[in-house]
Amino acid sequence: MSRLFGTSGVRGLWGERASPSLFLELGKALAVHLGNSGRVLVGRDTRTTGEALQAALVSGLLAGGCKVIQVGVVPTPVLAFCTKLLGADAGAIVTASHNPPQYNGVKFWSADGMAFTPEEERRIEDLVEKNPKGVEWSKVGETGEANILPVYSGEILSRFSLGRSFKVVVDCGNGAASLIAPHLLRELGCEVISLHSHPSGFPGRELEPLPSNLQHLEEGVKQWGADLGIAYDGDADRVVAVDEKGRTVEGDKLLALVAGQETKKGDTVVTTVDASRVIEDVVESRGGRVVRTKVGDVSVALACREHCASFGGEECGAWIFPKIHLAPDGILGSVVLLKILESGKSLSQLWEELPNYAIRREKVYCPENEKAERMERILQTAEKMGGEVSTVDGVRVSMPEGWILVRPSGTEPLIRITVEGKEEKWIRETMEKIVRILATK
Structure with missing residues (x-):
């Protein structure tokens, strides 16, 4: 089987x-x-x-x-x-x-x-x-x-409060967040404008909260002068943010902001092999350390437990707060984002202050029965590139110019590629090379 x-x-x-x-x-x-x-x-x-x-x-x-x-x-x-x-x-x-x-x-x-x-x-x-x-x-x-919705809400409200009110636009994607997120944020004192917030099996937008699916949220934040826009996926284990200028914040930058919020001297933060180097920059500047693991919230949760981490997360917006529980939690992530904004700085100011790395992600269709052969091709190529090769999850190559990760999706017939570096030209040429190798039959 x-x-x-x-x-x-x-x-x-x-x-x-x-x-x-x-x-x-x-x-x-x-x-x-x-x-x-x-x-x-x-x-x-x-x-x-x-x-x-x-x-x-x-x-x-x-x-x-x-x-x-x-x-x-x-x-x-x-x-x-x-x-x-x-x-x-x-x-x-x-x-x-x-x-x-x-x-x-x-x-x-x-x-x-x-x-x-x-x-x-x-x-x-x-x-x-x-x-x-x-x-x-x-x-x-x-x-x-x-x-059980009131049970969860009661626990969150007993642990968190906000020092000021925020105007928030919430896009629930007609998913499970519709039944709790707008209400919980109002209970915290926020002025909430909700989009796609009635539960439906026929969602008004694609369930994955990618920038291409969040135009209504981006426009709404600007139109209503909101401090923050929040979007969830279908089951609300992920959260994505839009700043007050109506821009969806890059996942790596948002992850770094939250990691910084959850890091004190001596703390450990867990992230995955496909996350940006900016995570290390932020966590290490606060006296913490970063442990990298395989992609997937199960791997992140296991590493959080093993290393007694203060936080664990992925670029996609799946964030784990181990002091509360060991599941990725987009609802709780929303509350933490609002706590970050209590600093008085806008979200745009906060993420624009972070170190900037050029990063590009692509995906290539690949049937399940062809993944092993194509990944072997990538491994052979990686070993000739002169960098440090890791096979913790897929194939990752680290070089002075940057790093490359190629890994098969565990949930879809896709192979995902991530390239991060200092120069756009190197990133573009490297991505084109990897895509070409994967596409060759």
Whole structure:
């Protein structure tokens, strides 16, 4: 059997990888993993296929003897946080995060509120392959419902307050953030203008919060004279910011700002192999150190736990605040951004003060069955470039001119390329060379 789990749970197109039959088996496998007992929180995002897949997953869990608490449409970080807070044995969220609405998936959470490790995911895959039977009729589980949104909001409001009011435009992408983000920010004293803020499986913009998908937010920030614009992906585990001039802030720069906010002397910050050198510049200037790990929030969370990190994050806007919990949390990230603005400086001032590196990212379509051969091609090329080669995650080459990272996506049929350097010409020529090598059949 091919691997079911990628870098962030199980994902695929509805009716293919995301099918009720597979989710039934995943539910039974999770139940066996938990010893055919225990309580599991189960939620979903706003996709049209979510209810069907959740029903199948819940059926498998019940057939396996678990008690299921269904929490409805919730952001992924809310479910992860409450899994630990409420003492559940596991959590499961039916979501495909930033993928298009025809995709869906599921992600599992341990009792400590951290995503399943690769080892736990492999155990689930092995159990699915064995097709476990359900428990006998007298031991079938039962289901109930709970509203956990107020639980999460209450915890955040008890830990954070703002020293001044901000005008914020919030783009929820018609995703799970719609049910909590605008309300929570108002409770913190902000004046909130919301866009795409009713839950819908037919979102008004693409779910991935890229600059090309955020024109309405950028225009809204300028039109309403807001201090900040915020956008989430489908399940709100990621957050992106727009400054008061209506410009989407580069992911690396935003990551560096938040990392700096969360760093004190002696602290460790975790980021991934594809993040900009600006992270080191900011963290080290505050007396901290940076640990780099594989791409994916599971890898970042594991490294945060291992190194007792103060913060962990990725360029895409998936940020982990270990003092609160070990799941990437776009809602909490929004609050931290507002705390940064309490300095009195605007967001544009803050990110323009950061060191500037030229960085370019591209992606090349590549079927799953061709990824290994094309990556081998890249490795052979990298070894001839005269730089320091790392294969921690994909192929990374560090040279005096800059660095290159080529890695296969764990969730899509793509190979991603990142090139950062001091000179635009070197970046452009290097990117063209790598794309050409990958595109050759």
